[in-house]
Amino acid sequence: MNGIKNSIKLKKLVDTMKLTVIHKSSNYEDIEIDSMDVNRPGLQLSGYMDGFPYKRIQIIGRVEYNYMLELDDKIQYERFRGVLSYDVPCVIFSYGMTIPKDIIDLADYYDKTLLLSKMSTTKLISKLNQTLELFLSERTSVHGELLDIYGMGVLITGKSSVGKSETSLDLVTRGHRLVADDMVDIVAYDNKLIGKSPENIRHYMELRGIGIIDVRRLYGIGSVKAESEIGMQIKLETWDENFEYDRLGLDEHYTSILGIKIPEMVVPVRAGRNLALIIETAVRNQRAKNLGYNSAVELINKLKEERNNI
Numbered sequence: 207m208n209g210i211k212n213s214i215k216l217k218k219l220v221d222t223m224k225l226t227v228i229h230k231s232s233n234y235e236d237i238e239i240d241s242m243d244v245n246r247p248g249l250q251l252s253g254y255m256d257g258f259p260y261k262r263i264q265i266i267g268r269v270e271y272n273y274m275l276e277l278d279d280k281i282q283y284e285r286f287r288g289v290l291s292y293d294v295p296c297v298i299f300s301y302g303m304t305i306p307k308d309i310i311d312l313a314d315y316y317d318k319t320l321l322l323s324k325m326s327t328t329k330l331i332s333k334l335n336q337t338l339e340l341f342l343s344e345r346t347s348v349h350g351e352l353l354d355i356y357g358m359g360v361l362i363t364g365k366s367s368v369g370k371s372e373t374s375l376d377l378v379t380r381g382h383r384l385v386a387d388d389m390v391d392i393v394a395y396d397n398k399l400i401g402k403s404p405e406n407i408r409h410y411m412e413l414r415g416i417g418i419i420d421v422r423r424l425y426g427i428g429s430v431k432a433e434s435e436i437g438m439q440i441k442l443e444t445w446d447e448n449f450e451y452d453r454l455g456l457d458e459h460y461t462s463i464l465g466i467k468i469p470e471m472v473v474p475v476r477a478g479r480n481l482a483l484i485i486e487t488a489v490r491n492q493r494a495k496n497l498g499y500n501s502a503v504e505l506i507n508k509l510k511e512e513r514n515n516i
Contacts, residue, residue, distance in 0.1 A: 212240075212341060212342050212343070212344075212345060213238040213239060213240040213341075213342065214238070214239050214240075214338070214341040214342065215235070215236075215237065215238060215239075216234065216237035216238070216239055216295060216296060216319065217234060217235055217237075218341075219239055219337065219338075219341075220321060222337055223323070223333065223334065223337060225298065225321045225322065225323050226321065226322040226323070227319070227320075227321060227322075228299075228305055228310060228313075228320040228321060228322050229310055229313040229314060229318070229319060229320040230319055231313075231317045231318050231319045232317050233317075234319055237295050237296070237319070239263065239295055239338065239342075240342065241261060241262055241263075241338075241342075242335065242338045242339055242342055243259070243262050244262050244263045244264075244265050244331060244334055244335070245259045245260075245262040245263070245264055245265065246264075246265050246266070246267055246269075246270060246327075247264050247266070247270065247289050248269065248270050248273070250285070250288060250289050251270055251273060251274055251277075251285045251286070251289070252273075252285075253285060253288070255288055258289075258292060260289075260292035260293060260294050261293070261294075261295070262294075262295075263294075263295055263296055263298060263334065264289065264294050264296070264297040264298070265297075265298050265300065265327065265330065265331060265334075266297060266298065266299045266300065266303075267300050267301075267327030268300070268301055268303075268327060269327075271299070271301075271303050274286075279308070282306075282308070283308050283312070286308075286309050286312055287312055287316075290309075290312050290313060290316040290318050291316055294318060295319070296318070296319040296320070296321055297313075297318065297319070297320050297321065298321040298322070298323055298330065299320070299321070299322050299323070300323050300325060300326060300327040300330045301323075301324070301325075301326060301327065302322060302323070302324040303322070305320060305322065339395060339396070340393070340395055343393050343394050343395050344393070344394050344464050344465075345391065345392060345393040345394070345464070346391075346392050346463065346464060347389055347390065347391050347392070347404075348361065348363065348389075348390045348392060348463070349363070349388065349389060349390075350362055350363035350364070350370060350388075350390055351363075351370050351371065351373075351374040351384075351386065351387055351388075351390070352384075352385040352386040352390045352401045352402075352403075352434060352436065353374055353377055353378070353382050353383060353384055353385060353434075354382060354383040354385060354431045354434045355377060355382045355485065355486065355489045356382075356486070356489050356490065356493065358437040358438065358489055358492070358493060359385065359399075359401055359434030359435050359436040359437050360436075360437065360438055360439075360440060360485065360489055361390060361401065361436050361438070361439040361440070361468075362374060362439075362440050362441075362442065362485070363439060363440070363441050363442070364441055364442035364443060364475075365443075365444070367414075368442045368443070368444060368475055369442060369475055369481065370442060371387060371388070371411055371412060371413055371414075372413065373442070373481040373482055373485065374387060374411070375411060375413065375421075376481070376482035377482050377485065377486070378421060378425055378429050379425070380482055380486070382486075383428070383429055383430055383431040384409070384411065384421050384429060384430050384431070385401060385402060385403060385430070385431050385432070385433060385434045386401060386402060386403035386404075386408075387403070387407070387410065387411040387412065387421075388407065388411075388412060389403070389404055389407065390402070390403065391403065391404055392436065392463060392464065393464075394463075394464035394465065394466055397466065398435050398436075398466070399435065399436040399463055399464065399466050399468065400433055400434070400435055400436070401433060401434055401435075401436045402432060402433035402434075408430075408432075409421050409422040409423075409430050436463070436468060437468065437469075437492070437496075438468055438469040438470070438471065438488075438489070438492050439461050439463075439468055439469070439470045439471070440470075440471050440472075440473055440485055440488060441470060441471070441472045441473070442473055442475050442481070443472055443473070443474055443475065444474070444475055444476075445474040445475060445476035446474070449474075451472070451474055452472075455491070455500075455501075455502040456502050456503065456506065459471065459472075469492055469495075471488055471492075473485070473488070
C-alpha cells in the first residue's frame with residue numbers, strides 16, 4: 207500500500223516548535239517545508255557558496271555565531287548577504303542568541319524569515335528532525351477500525367457490512383480502546399505505523415440501525431485513545447464453506463502498509479461466532495509470538511517427539 211509525501215507550512219512548524227519570529231517574510235504564511243534535512247551554513251559564512259543546500263532550513267548554532275562575530279563587520283555583512291540572497295525557507299538562531307541589527311535589516315531587504323530558539327543547537331536539530339519526520343513521512347488512509355487491544359494497535363478491515371463496527375463496539379465494552387472507526391489515517395514514522403482517526407470524526411462510531419454514537423461520552427475517556435502503533439491487521443471475511451481456513455497457525459502471513467510489514471490474520475465471520483473473543487485471543491497469541499513463543503510449533507514438536515519415542 208503506497209502513500210503520499212507531505213509538506214508542512216512554516217507557520218505550523220514554528221507554532222509546533224514554539225519558535226520566536228524575529229522577522230517575518232511577506233510569504234511567511236505560504237512557505238512549505240518539504241525536506242527533512244537542515245543545514246548549518248558554516249562553509250557559506252566562510253565565503254564558499256558552491257553546492258549551497260539553500261532549500262533546507264538554515265541553522266545558526268554557537269559555532270557559526272561565534273565565527274560570525276569574529277569577522278570584520280563589512281565581511282560579516284557580505285557573508286550573510288550571500289546566504290540570505292538565496293531562496294532559503296528560513297534561518298533559525300539557537301541558544302536565544304542576540305541577532306545583530308544588520309542581519310535583521312538584510313532579512314528585511316531580501317524578504318526572508320528569521321527565527322529564534324532558546325534550545326541548544328543539538329537539541330534544536332534533534333527536535334526539528336523528529337517534528338519534520340512526523341509531518342513529512344509517507345501517509346495513507348485505510349477503511350476499517352483501529353483499536354488498542356492489550357496495548358497493541360489492531361487494524362480491523364473487511365468489506366462493508368461484515369460487522370467491523372459492531373465487533374469494535376463489543377471490544378470497547380470489554381475494556382479495550384477505540385482509536386478510529388470507519389477511516390484510519392496511517393503514517394510511517396521511525397519504521398513504525400502510527401494510526402489515528404481523522405480529527406472531524408474522532409471518538410465517533412456509526413452503527414447500522416442506531417446511527418452515530420460518541421464512544422467517549424457513552425463509555426468514558428478510558429474507552430478511547432488518540433493514536434496507536436499498529437502491530438497487526440485482522441481481516442474479517444464472510445464465511446465460505448468451500449474455503450479451507452487455517453486451523454493450525456503454522457504459516458505466518460503478513461501485509462505491507464507504506465512498505466512496512468505487519469502480521470495479518472483472516473477471521474471468517476458467521477452467525478454464532480464470538481468475534482470479540484476471537485480477536486482478543488488472536489492478539490494474545492500474536493504478543494506471545496512476538497516474545498518468541500509459538501503454541502502451534504510447540505505442539506507439532508511435542509507430537510513429533512512422542513512419535514519418535516514410540
